[in-house]
Amino acid sequence: MTLSDLKKEIRINQNFLCVGLDSDLNRIPAHLRKKKYPILEFNKSIIEATKNHCVAYKLNTAFYESSGSVGWEQLEATLEHIPDDKFVIADAKRGDIGNTAKHYARAFFERLNVDALTLNPYMGMDTLEPYAEYTDKTLIVLGLTSNAGSEDIEQLCAANKSPVYLQTMHRTAETVPQKRLMFVVGATHGTMMKGIRDQFPDHFFLVPGVGAQGGSADEVYDHLSNEETGILINSSRSIIFASEGEDFTVAAEKKARELSGWMASRF
Secondary structure (H helix, E strand, O other): OOHHHHHHHHHHHOOOEEEEOOOOOOOOOHHHOOOOOHHHHHHHHHHHHHHHHOOEEEEEOHHHHOOOHHHHHHHHHHHHHOOOOOEEEEEEEEOOOHHHHHHHHHHHHHHOOOOEEEEOOOOOHHHOHHHHOOOOOEEEEEEEOOOHHHHOOOOOEOOOOOEHHHHHHHHHHHHOOHHHEEEEEOOOOOOHHHHHHHHOOOOEEEEOOEOOOOEOHHHHHHHHOEOOEOEEEEEOHHHHOOOOOOOHHHHHHHHHHHHHHHHHOOO
């Protein structure tokens, strides 16, 4: 699915929710941990519970890589259970050059065949080039992230210049075609979000930080949406761990339904 396809799905479904499968083995319900593939069983249940209330899924690869080869197997198997009409993001935040980047691109865009991949551009624009060669894939580049540490580098200002994150976003927008580019903009930055939208009126944003990190969905919509909606709000822990008991699917469905209902009211 391309970014253009995602925009169509958002309009058709009146929904811009992405469910983050940050499937922490230590937090999934105890009865599932006895299974041979506990993360996979958990993900399958979450997908079934939420698939009617979202347009995308995002898998943070750290939660799979930390379990070694069996974790990666469960990531691959999870991808097979995501419906074809959902936009699939691998959240890996890769950022390297040359042949290394080419192999990362092959791993995610060919081997896993995800629709989009998160990328860290801070080694320079040449880190993005191997991914941009895949013209049917979307690059999701870090802009202003949701963590408090974004102040350490991203928000630094050189003399007489705008913050690093804005300079980086502008350079990226010059490098990657808009139809294949998304920026990560954290939901935790209040009115700063409006300034970003003002500078990038037509770009699409992936917005983490709503829910467990304290970001406001209302603020995100008010400051970052545009005529095409232009945003994909990601919610991970507040949905998938709405309950850590045996009723986890009921709780996840309820939370996703509430968020999707709020989104529908904005159309």
